[in-house]
Amino acid sequence: MKVLILGIDGYIGFPLALRLIDQGHEVYGADNFYTRKRSRKVNADSAIKIDSMNERIKKTGNKIKFYYGDVSNPKFIYDLIKNTMPDAIVHLGEQRSAPYSMISLDTANETLIKNIKSTMNIIYAVKDIKKDIHIVKLGSMGEYGTPNIDIPEGFFNIEYHGRSDYLPFPRMGQSWYHMSKVHDSYNLMLANKIWGLNISDVMQGVVYGTRTGEINKYNLNTRFDIDEIYGTVLNRFASQAILGIPLTVYGQGNQKRAFLSLEDSITCLNLILNNPPHNEYRVYNQFDEYYSLNYIAGAVAKNYKSLTGTDIEISHVDDPRIESQDHYYNPANENLKKIGYRRQRSLDDEIPVILSDLENNKKRLIKLKDSIMPKTKWNK
Ligand code: USQ
Helix, strand or coil: CEEEEECCCCCCHHHHHHHHHHCCCEEEEEECCHHHHHHHHCCCCCCCCCCCHHHHHHHCCCCEEEEECCCCCHHHHHHHHHHHCCCEEEECCCCCCHHHHCCCHHHHHHHHHHHHHHHHHHHHHHHHHCCCCEEEEEEEHHHCCCCCCCECCCEEEEEECCEEEEEECCCCCCCHHHHHHHHHHHHHHHHHHHHCCEEEEEEECEEECCCCHHHHHHCCCCCCCCCCCCCCHHHHHHHHHHHCCCEEEECCCCCEEEEEEHHHHHHHHHHHHHCCCCCCEEEEEECCEEEEHHHHHHHHHHHHHHHHCCCCCEEEECCCCCCCCCCCCCECCHHHHHCCCCCCCCHHHHHHHHHHHHHCCHHHHHHCHHHCCCCCCCCC
16 A cells, blocks of 8 residues: 555654555655644744654665655645555644644634644545545544544434434534544535535544554654653653652543543554545544543553652643543444454553653753643633
């Protein structure tokens, strides 16, 4: 398969590229290093050192063909698709931080406009150049919000005033970032309806971990963010444990979120690539299990204690976000299981590995300490 990965320099993009080259696929990638730049802009950095893209490519034996550019630029996307003519495009090239999108009007607009534009560029370029390309688009479980009913995969049967229909499940993003993904989903749905494009829209949960089989094999790290803007919750808790500071559970900690390991995330994307839809808009809820934030904090503290014998304090800081603190949560994830997904790495498999990788990077962690406490508030 010829696969074009947009956002190949990112946390998920790079390990996905390694998995695909390892399986013998032809891999093309594009990035404009926005995450590296934006992360420096908020005085943060990857807690685990990563190589430059040139170094990365060299270490894979030049198996990745890389294009530098911005996915929100239509000309760049049209040229890229014409030059590579891929079988599949994996779109991971969007601004991916909810807190970043909530800093100011500028960052809200930047997130909404660039994210939505990038997906529209892909839709039109695929329609105009090669209509059978499989578009794999990274969305978010956060698109659904936390409704007081079960969450299906994209669509559900509904009865209202005596009539029934099969409709998109309501989407209720809780940040401008999540709203940008909601808009993308509707745009992709429409593109499929009008032009019959082949689309897999992936509602991914919160990813954790430092490693995959190929990261180990090629000895090539992926980025790992721990700051209040780019770090995701479990990765942040693990770094806080290593720094000996209390874990920052936001609010009551009864908020529930869907999670999966980095290894499982890459496996799921790989399964999706191997099972292209035909003229279909297909939604996958991509996660392994859902947990409360208190459970996640407890799992990090428990693993830290069994590795070091030391207790870690769990603190409850004022929630900087506007989110339900205590709610029903029951999302489905049957579609990935139907195409063969089985969990490979559980929380307790992965947390000790993360803690040990972070211990080996403690000097870098100490330098990033000031970026940890939440400063970006939703209702500022
Ligand atoms: N949280 C804490 N303490 C922290 C950081 C976060 O309690 O130190 C809480 C947040 O309040 C939230 C939950 O943990 O309730 C998840 O926050 P997060 O920062 O780990 O994840 P989120 O902002 O939702 O976004 C991340 C990725 C995004 C992806 C999304 C999947 O950055 O790209 O789409 O996870 S999901 O959460 O399912 O929407």
